[in-house]
Amino acid sequence: MHVGQRELLAVAVRVAGEAAELARTTREKAILDVDTKSSETDVVTEGDRASERLVRQRLAELRPGEPVLGEEEGGGSAVEPGGVCWVVDPIDGTVNYLYGYPWYAVSLAARVDGASVAGAVVEPDSGRCWTAARGHGAALDGVPLRVSRTSRLDLALVATGFGYQAERRRRQAAGVAKLVGRIRDIRRAGSAALDLCAVAAGWIDGYFENGLSTWDWAAGALIAEEAGAQVRLPGRAGDGFGPDLLLAAAPGVADELRTAMIESGLAEV
Template sequence: MTQNGQPDYEATVERGLALATDLALRAGTILRDRLDAKRQVVHKGVVDLVTDADHASEALIWEGLKAVFPEHRMLGEEGSVGALATMAEQPFGWVFDPLDGTTNYAHRFPHFAVSICLEHQSEPVVGVVYDPMRDELFAARKGYGATMNGQPIAVSHTGELVQSLLASGFSYDLTERASQLVLWEHFNNRTQGVRRAGAAALDLCYVANGRLDGYWERPVRPWDMGAGVIIVREAGGVVTALEHDGFDLYTPEALAANPAIHRRMREAIATVTGDTKPT
């Protein structure tokens, strides 16, 4: 704590990165070990699923965060809510997805991850994403760069949409998918391809290490994108809203890419939406 009783920023962020890394690895082990076992799958919506593995992973993360940072705000996808403090009262908050890619997991499709983000006044400052099937750990701390398995990573140098590979996702609300296909079709016809792999956290990490050149999604939830946002930024990428330069973790949209492709994607989105002057 500082003299005025506020948490020490650098110490909290450093400790938070170490804790998030440990919890992501342990939670990922749970998911990997249970993938081929009998499991319980519950429908939260028509196509929105949750498994017992989600709950086991979330319990581990929740208990681990609460033990070290009981005063922090916390928000997990499956309902965990931490200290009932306002952002003014407690500047640090955790948003995490114990299993990003639940639908994949429920079908034993091996593409999913654990995503843990520490935000400071809603700005992501620590991000850890762990893919247990590939044993790939993506991590970033604001101002310190991004890594995969401890090695520095950087976004691609692709400069034109026609040279790019993009990714996106679709809403669990089936009524929204037709409108989402408008942008999908636009980009699919102007790039080398658009991928929909079903785990936003990994899409963002793949932008960060250059496997993808850009990503967009609306809606996307804070626990899905929080960790990936800081990882992309620390890898040299740009993350904003789809149609303006601002970004709010708690507004459900994100456009992430290397700087050149980000500009091209914004221009394309403006053309599709009718806003010819992206800002």
């Protein structure tokens, strides 16, 4: 790992860890201040806002002049070619955070020319820290990660997520109802970043979701890819899927899962 990459990863780990500690220690008060965004089920808490403010403040101190794209405050547009842009999801899994369900995280990635080069996903409740640097593998608390070796789709455990709009959830659920008979089972835990990390660890064999934003997957997708997953990022076209679908899967089932998803109507929901 070259020096610049090592520095970016160290900053991601440090700042995401500080934000995770803030989210954890202030949760009881933070969830009393809740707003909604795209729908009544799409929530934002004071914990989200405070976490992002902290990340922006610390990055300004540690990496002055580098733009930041965040879920709550936007930004990130003025990026020089070859320059670093930081992408933060201050709490990925806000509904879980609101309810006290411990599957949520702070996600922070450094991206260069539209590709993540270093990233960290930190879980406030457990303290676990997932990391990756492009070309240098992925790790959980320093232990290298590798995706599962499964080669049978009918024995694959697959995770997904659903949109905030009720009509889209109904379409997604209809597709999942067709897919579930072709796999071992479905999991829906509520954090894209952590679902991607779970693929990296081999805890699940695949994960897909429509309608994600860059901050949802900027760090997690790198972690999954560096652990050996086949990753299809949103924004692609001409592969049978809609442009906003993200898919990460163990190589042994990735192609078969793609086919099953298309046949189940999950290509664009």
